[in-house]
Amino acid sequence: MGYVVVVGADNAGVDYKDRIKADLAADPRVDRVIDVGVGSADDQTFYPHVGVAGARKVADGEAQRAILVCGTGMGMAISANKVPGVRASTAHDSFSVERLVLSNNGQVLCLGARVIGVELARRLAAEFLEYTFDATSASAPKVDAICAYEGVG
């Protein structure tokens, strides 16, 4: 079974989102890509609406991962983290992407289209799927502690 991955963006991130969506559609690790918008740079939908819509699909179990793009990645991360059970962060380097999964059991990677180039964004999105959290690792009780603060897990 491959991943179901959500992609989403606001007007600042839509071009990056569409490039990453195309990459994921061609990725053998991915069974399905769910696009929660926006559909074009003319769509002025505020990033929190997209971020929460994407995060809810992860929290509901419809998808295992989400990749959300705005100008900085930060607004998407702040918004996605409002959804209980979701652990989202901006990560703009390979090590951070690795640790987002292996340390934090993060399911949502947020990228900033006004901060990094599209080729790095594409690479980080691909790397995000390389990692699987180890529930027996030393990081697991720390993630449990995060979850305890929101009454999950």
Ligand SMILES: O=C(CO)[C@H](O)COP(=O)(O)O
């Ligand atoms: O980067 C954003 C939110 O973190 C968004 O793309 C732009 O937000 P704004 O600076 O408030 O327009």
